Amino acid sequence: MYVKATSTKSITLNHLLDFYTQSEQLGRVYNCVNCTSLLNGRARRTSVRTEAAKRITVLESPKCLFVHLKRAKYSQQLGQEKITCHVDFPQSLNLGPYMTHADKENNPEYLLRAVVVHHGKYFSSGIYIDYES
Secondary structure, three states, X not given: OOOOXXXXXXXXXXXXXXXXXXXXXXXEXXXXXXXXXXXXXXXXXOOEXXXXXXXXXXXXXXXXXXXXXXXXXXXXXXXXXXXXXXXXXXXXXXXXXHEOOOOOOOOOEEEOOEEEEEEOOOOOOOEEEEEEO
16 A cells, blocks of 8 residues: 655655554454444444454654655566655654554654655665755
8 A cells, every 4th residue: 555646746744644544444344242233222232243444553652763665666567666756754743643542741743853865766776865954
């Protein structure tokens, strides 16, 4: 699963994190023993058929946050291709909306210190450049 973007279009890190942490339907139905169903207006605890979903979130905020973006995709015609769209990084990032249990008092906020960028058409050649603040 990846966000489609063209090389002329710019995308933000927040948009990528929103996309990555959104709930995804798995397309399967399970019998859930924790769910309740209504029978004659009263809740009853029996096995209920429930559609399964998953969501990936951050459990604990690290001292130092490293974000690594997948910059490759596979196609039938060309094999491995480089994703070349531009990603805008904010100067500060609030990790709270992407956490499992957002801590309102201790909202983890990170300041951008450096970005490493690969310049080159292919993964087998090119150069990595480090931009630091």
